[in-house]
Amino acid sequence: MQAKFIVVTGSLMSGLGKGILVSSIMKVLDMYDLKVLPIKFDGYLNFDCGTMNPYRHGEVFVLEDGGEVDMDFGTYERFLDRDLDRDSSITGGKIISSIIEKERRGDFLGEDVQVTPHLTGEVIKYIEDFAEKKKIDIVVIEVGGTVGDIENGYFIEAMRQLSLKRKVEFINLTYVPVISSVGEQKTKPSQIGIRLLMQAGIKPDILVSRTHEPLSEKTREKLAFFSSLDKSRIISDEDLNNIYRFPINLLKQGVDRILLDDLGIKGLKINRDKLRSWEEIADDTVGIEGESIRIGIVGKYIDLKDSYVSVREAVYHASHALGINTDIKWIEATNLRDEKQVSNELAGLDGVIIPGGFGARGIEGKIMAIKYARENKIPLLGLCLGMQLMAVEFARNVCKLKGANSTEFDPKTKYKIIDLMPAQVAVKNKGGTMRLGAWKARITVNDSIAYRAYKKKIISERHRHRYELNNRYRHLLEKAGLIVSATTLDGKLVEIMEWKNSYGIGTQAHPELKSRPSRPSPLFLSFINAASEVKKQSLNTSTKSE
Ligand code: GLN
Numbered sequence: 001m002q003a004k005f006i007v008v009t010g011s012l013m014s015g016l017g018k019g020i021l022v023s024s025i026m027k028v029l030d031m032y033d034l035k036v037l038p039i040k041f042d043g044y045l046n047f048d049c050g051t052m053n054p055y056r057h058g059e060v061f062v063l064e065d066g067g068e069v070d071m072d073f074g075t076y077e078r079f080l081d082r083d084l085d086r087d088s089s090i091t092g093g094k095i096i097s098s099i100i101e102k103e104r105r106g107d108f109l110g111e112d113v114q115v116t117p118h119l120t121g122e123v124i125k126y127i128e129d130f131a132e133k134k135k136i137d138i139v140v141i142e143v144g145g146t147v148g149d150i151e152n153g154y155f156i157e158a159m160r161q162l163s164l165k166r167k168v169e170f171i172n173l174t175y176v177p178v179i180s181s182v183g184e185q186k187t188k189p190s191q192i193g194i195r196l197l198m199q200a201g202i203k204p205d206i207l208v209s210r211t212h213e214p215l216s217e218k219t220r221e222k223l224a225f226f227s228s229l230d231k232s233r234i235i236s237d238e239d240l241n242n243i244y245r246f247p248i249n250l251l252k253q254g255v256d257r258i259l260l261d262d263l264g265i266k267g268l269k270i271n272r273d274k275l276r277s278w279e280e281i282a283d284d285t286v287g288i289e290g291e292s293i294r295i296g297i298v299g300k301y302i303d304l305k306d307s308y309v310s311v312r313e314a315v316y317h318a319s320h321a322l323g324i325n326t327d328i329k330w331i332e333a334t335n336l337r338d339e340k341q342v343s344n345e346l347a348g349l350d351g352v353i354i355p356g357g358f359g360a361r362g363i364e365g366k367i368m369a370i371k372y373a374r375e376n377k378i379p380l381l382g383l384c385l386g387m388q389l390m391a392v393e394f395a396r397n398v399c400k401l402k403g404a405n406s407t408e409f410d411p412k413t414k415y416k417i418i419d420l421m422p423a424q425v426a427v428k429n430k431g432g433t434m435r436l437g438a439w440k441a442r443i444t445v446n447d448s449i450a451y452r453a454y455k456k457k458i459i460s461e462r463h464r465h466r467y468e469l470n471n472r473y474r475h476l477l478e479k480a481g482l483i484v485s486a487t488t489l490d491g492k493l494v495e496i497m498e499w500k501n502s503y504g505i506g507t508q509a510h511p512e513l514k515s516r517p518s519r520p521s522p523l524f525l526s527f528i529n530a531a532s533e534v535k536k537q538s539l540n541t542s543t544k545s546e
Contacts, residue, residue, distance in 0.1 A: 003131035004167040004263045006140045007159045009147050009202075011174040011193025016210040018173050019072030020243050022142045023079035025171070027247040028256050030080060031275055032268045034137040038076050039088050039127060040069070042144040043151025047093040048086075051431050058306030062464045062513055066437025072142065074310050074513065079247070081516050087130055092151060095122055115154045116161075123158035128166075138263070147172075148196045160201045169262050172197055172204035173237070176211040176219060185211060185219040191226045203228070205262055206255065208235045233258060242284040244517055251275075281320070281517040292325040293350040293528070293535050298369045300333045300362035311355050311383065314515035318524035324532050336365030342372045351379040351531030354386030356464070356510060360409040367393045377502035379530040381523065384465050387497055387506025388418040391469055391477060399480045408467050417477075419470040421493070427466075434466045439509070441486045441495035448485035449505045450496045453526035459486070461509030468508070469494040503530040 006025060010018045022038060029036045046052060049060045050068035058071040067086025077084055099122050103113050111118075131139050141159065145152045162168055174190035190209060197204060207227050209215055215223075215236035224231040235253050240246060250256070251270075260268060295315060301307030312328060319326040329349065336342050342365075346352065352373045354366050366386075370393040373380040382390045388406055395404035395417045403410070406418030427433045440460045443451045451457070474494060478484055486496035486507075497506045507523060515521035 001137055001265075002166075003128075003136055004138050004169070004265075005127070005131075005162065006138060006169045006171060006259070006263075007143065007162075008140065008171045008173065009143045009156065009159075009197060009204075010145070011147050011172060011196065012189050013146060013175065016173055016175055017237070017243075018142060018144075019070075019075045020246055021171075021173055021208055021237065022072070022140050023075045024246040024250055025255070025259070026076065026140050027079045027278065028250050029138055029140075029259065031247075031251075031270050031278070032256065032260070032265075033271050033274075034265070034268070035135070036080075036138045036140060037084070037088060037130075037134055037136050038073075038140050038142060039090060039130060040072055040076075040142045040144060041090045041123075041152065041155050042070055043092045043149060043155065045093045045096065046091060047097065047431060048089065048091060050434075059309050060464070061310065062436060062462045062510065064438045064462065066432075068432065068436065068464070070144070071306060071309055074313070075243075078313060078516050079244075081518050087134075090123070090126060095119065095126070098122060116157055119154050120158035120161055123155055124162050127162065137265075147193065147200065153200075156200050156202065163202075167263055169206070169259060170197075170202050170204045171206045171208060173208045173210060176209045176215065176223075178212055185213075185216055187219060187222045187226065190223055194227045205229075206233050206235060206258060208237050210237045212239055214238045242282060244278070244282040245284065247278060248282050277518065286320050286323055290323070290325060291535065291539070292327050293319075293531050294327050294329055294348065295351045295353060295528075295531060296329045296331050296346055296349040296369075297353045297355060298331045298333050298336070298366055299355050300357060305330065308355055310510070310512040310515070311353060313517075314512035314521050314524045315353070315528065317515050317517050317520035318528040320517065321520045321525065322528055322532070324528060326528065326531075331369070333362030333365035333369070336368050339368065339372075342368045345369075346372050346376075346378070349378055350535045351381070351527060353527075354380070354382045354389060354506075355512075356384035356386065358385070358408075363389065363409050367396070371397055374499060374502065374504060377534070379503040379527060379534055380499075380505070381527040382497075382504075382506030383512065384463075384508060384510055387508050388467060388469070390497060390504065390506040391473075391482070392417050394477055394480065394482050395473065398482075399476060406467055415473070416470050417473050418467045420466060421468050424466050435463045435468075437462060439463050439495075440489050441509070442489055442491075443486045443496070445483060445485040448483060448496075449498050449503065449526060449530075450485040450507075450523075453505075453522040455522070458489075461507065461511050462513045463509050465508065469497075503527075503534070 008022050026036045048068050061069050061074040064083045065085045069089045174193045176185050220234045223234045331345050395401045401415040404415035404417045405413040407416050438460050443457050481500045483498040484494050495508050511521040511523045
């Protein structure tokens with residue numbers, strides 16, 4: 001079958017959940033055993049996401065091949081349960097630099113190079129080549145930004161041109177607000193959104209409306225009328241407790257049949273096993289009966305929870321698999337200025353996560369949080385920066401190396417516990433030059449949290465960092481009781497560290513990036529389990545003492 005295309009655009013504003021819609025559409029098609037892959041277009045002129053601030057754009061997601069991509073890729077991978085590669089990501093920066101390279105080479109000799117047909121042609125060629133190279137049935141293309149933006153105008157035009165020669169299904173996501181005093185679903189913003197898309201020469205085949213409550217019949221009729229679509233093509237995308245329910249919601253509204261008919265795909269039946277296992281994942285009643293555990297995430301981009309989506313999802317996957325209900329408390333590290341504030345914020349938690357991060361802001365608060373967790377035997381999970389700070393805290397408070405630090409935060413520190421490796425010292429460019437992507441590690445200690453979690457010696461997780469534990473201090477830290485339980489295969493870099501006296505584990509990797517609802521991360525499973533055990537013990541002791 002020649003590849004077919006689904007193009008998903010968004011109207012009016014960002015943050016409506018286009019990435020979740022695209023992921024859910026892919027999941028639905030995957031349930032029909034179709035081979036489907038995404039392409040995400042982002043209009044910004046950065047080459048990739050690597051140099052962007054998570055505070056503005058949400059988390060930077062890292063792929064197996066080291067591609068630093070938009071956070072939507074995390075959602076794609078979690079829904080599809082499939083590793084993607086950087087070919088799925090197109091940015092304005094990538095496409096423009098490739099056309100300029102061609103122009104310099106002389107590929108367009110004699111011509112003036114224009115947005116259309118050259119830039120649009122470049123986009124179309126990229127997408128067709130992608131479909132061919134990957135041998136897929138359907139490419140689902142997410143157009144970043146909203147219709148009417150300057151940044152994605154040429155890309156949307158390219159999609160229109162693509163539809164002139166290939167089978168393309170257009171899906172538009174809009175927003176239906178409710179004015180609280182009136183309580184009525186308002187369709188005018190959607191009408192304007194659709195009009196803008198039609199001005200660009202595109203008539204959507206399906207309209208998905210983000211709403212608070214399910215779309216009413218009246219709203220559906222109105223939207224159908226204004227977009228000249230059959231009512232069955234107006235899809236409700238109401239608030240859900242659990243995003244993993246959305247594919248099921250799409251199936252209930254018959255989106256599968258519409259897509260297959262429109263794309264001319266005949267004779268396929270849904271794979272019942274895939275449907276059933278997804279229904280289990282989407283079951284949001286799991287764990288709600290038991291006692292909840294409380295996990296604190298101490299970060300510095302806390303105002304924008306999207307900065308830590310993969311961590312949040314990994315907590316959810318592990319909790320769901322263990323049948324445990326977990327509440328997350330977001331703690332802003334910069335608010336932890338002294339021990340009193342730390343104990344106010346952290347007392348009563350069953351586990352603490354120190355996620356990844358860059359730059360000096362909030363570091364001291366995180367170090368104090370680690371000390372508090374260690375001294376009060378609260379299970380701790382350190383992710384990348386979290387592991388580095390576990391080592392710094394241990395050096396300062398157990399080895400008594402006053403002022404120990406990472407040279408990222410204090411280049412002049414006397415005790416460079418975390419430092420740049422020689423390979424990084426020479427690096428000048430910031431983009432794409434960290435230790436990135438999948439790296440294998442060897443677990444060297446059998447009696448360790450790491451081995452009990454992974455149940456094997458050679459593991460692989462994704463990385464994104466420039467600094468490492470400084471081997472000059474490794475022996476000293478180990479002698480004082482910090483366990484190095486995994487290293488790189490050559491033994492040269494520390495990958496995992498653990499506490500001896502209570503549950504505490506830090507990894508130089510980002511295991512959250514590989515956690516999937518169907519395959520939770522082993523380390524998160526181990527951590528959530530430890531937190532729930534600690535909770536049970538404390539409940540037991542408090543009932544005994546009553
Ligand atoms: N800033 C640290 C480094 O570059 C940690 C990075 C991270 O947590 N991803 O090594």
